[in-house]
Amino acid sequence: MSGSNSSARGSSAATEPLSFTVHSVPSPDLGDAARRTAIGRLKMIAVLAVCAAPVIASYLTYFVIRPEGRTTNYSELVTPPRPVPEGLPLTTLAGERVKPASLQGQWLLVVVADAACDATCERHLYLQRQLRETLGRDKDRLDKLWLVTDDATPRPAVMQAIESGTPATVLRVPRDELAKWLAPAEGQTLSQHLYVVDPMGQWMMRVPPNPDPPKLKRDIDRLLRASASWDRPGR
Numbered sequence: 001m002s003g004s005n006s007s008a009r010g011s012s013a014a015t016e017p018l019s020f021t022v023h024s025v026p027s028p029d030l031g032d033a034a035r036r037t038a039i040g041r042l043k044m045i046a047v048l049a050v051c052a053a054p055v056i057a058s059y060l061t062y063f064v065i066r067p068e069g070r071t072t073n074y075s076e077l078v079t080p081p082r083p084v085p086e087g088l089p090l091t092t093l094a095g096e097r098v099k100p101a102s103l104q105g106q107w108l109l110v111v112v113a114d115a116a117c118d119a120t121c122e123r124h125l126y127l128q129r130q131l132r133e134t135l136g137r138d139k140d141r142l143d144k145l146w147l148v149t150d151d152a153t154p155r156p157a158v159m160q161a162i163e164s165g166t167p168a169t170v171l172r173v174p175r176d177e178l179a180k181w182l183a184p185a186e187g188q189t190l191s192q193h194l195y196v197v198d199p200m201g202q203w204m205m206r207v208p209p210n211p212d213p214p215k216l217k218r219d220i221d222r223l224l225r226a227s228a229s230w231d232r233p234g235r
Contacts, residue, residue, distance in 0.1 A: 073205075073219050073222070074207075074208070074212065074215035074216060074218065074219050075196065075205045075206060075207045075208065075216065075219045076185065076205065076206045076207075076208070077204065077205055078203055078204050078205060078206060081198065081200075081202035081203060081204035082181060082182075082202060082203045082204075083200070083201055083202050083203075084100045084101075084103055084104075084181055084197070084201040084202070084203070085100060085180055085181055086100055086101075087100075088100045088173060088177060088178070088180070088181060089173060089174065089177055090171045090172070090173050091171065091172045091173075092170075092171060092172070093148070093153070093154070093170055093171075093172060098171055100201070101201065103145070103197065103201050104199060104200060104201040105199055106141065106142070106143045106199055107141055107142045107143065107196070107197070107198060107199055107220075107223065107224070107227075107231070108142070108143050108144075108145045108195075108196070108197035109128050109131065109132070109142060109143070109144060109145070109194060109195075109196060109220070110145045110146075110147060110182070110194065110195040110196070110197060111124040111125055111128055111144075111145070111146045111147070111168075111194060112146075112147045112149060112178065112182065112190045112191050112193070112195065113146070113147075113148070113149065113191045114148065114149050114150040114152065114191070115148050115150055115151075115152035115153055115154045115155075116152065116155070117154060117155060117158045118191075120191060120192065121158075121191065122158070124194055125146065125158070125161065125162055125168070126161075127194070127211065127213060127216070128144045128146075128168065128194070129144065129162065129164075129165065129168070130213070131213065131216060131217055131220065132144060132166070133165070134217060135217075135220070135221075135224070138224050138233075139166075140233035141224055141231060141232075141233050142220065142224075143169060144162070144166070144167075144168035144169065145168065145169045145170075145171070145197075146162065146168050146169070146170045146171075147171055147172075147173050147178060148170060148171070148172045148173070149172075149173065149174065149175040149178060149190070149191075150175070151172070154170070175190065178190065181203060182195050182203055183206075184206075185206065185208075185209075188209060192209040193206050193207050193208070193209060194206075194207035194211060194216070195207065196219075196220070196223070198223075198227075199227070199231050205219065205223075207219075
């Protein structure tokens with residue numbers, strides 16, 4: 001009878017186990033993954049190159065591409081520039097450690113002398129202050145730095161003079177350690193020069209002894225113009 005047949009079929013269906021069809025999962029294409037990684041890296045390199053281009057272009061303009069066909073800088077260019085050593089033992093006059101990386105982010109005009117600060121040191125500190133003031137709206141792109149090369153305390157009169165207006169940064173560093181970064185011209189001493197350090201913390205220019213202020217200012221002006229597209233005031 002139809003009722004019994006229907007019942008039998010239902011009973012038979014209930015006792016049969018269910019079966020599932022498992023479809024294969026596609027394995028990842030390792031070649032595509034490698035290509036995507038390579039493309040990502042190329043894009044990152046391209047972005048970094050675009051960011052670095054203004055810096056590279058400004059240095060090429062100043063150091064290599066000279067339309068006048070001759071060297072016109074007064075100070076001596078240091079090639080290649082010498083980065084500040086990561087382990088340079090800088091301290092404040094109070095003895096607090098200062099990271100060398102803190103010198104980055106600003107053009108620096110550096111005076112080197114012991115704490116007694118002889119007549120040459122005084123002239124350099126005065127020139128450092130006056131030159132910065134003549135830069136007008138660009139003066140905040142140049143910091144004054146005095147590196148003291150012994151353990152003595154600077155004279156109060158000298159400290160008072162350099163703290164007038166915008167104070168100079170005064171840090172202590174052993175002379176022999178500083179010599180691993182800055183160097184005088186042959187036959188000269190460290191304290192006979194002023195030194196120019198770029199915003200990346202690289203020593204890149206050495207000023208002659210007994211500097212001529214107008215000529216030195218011309219060098220600084222050129223550097224600030226060459227870096228105007230990527231250097232900004234303040235650290």
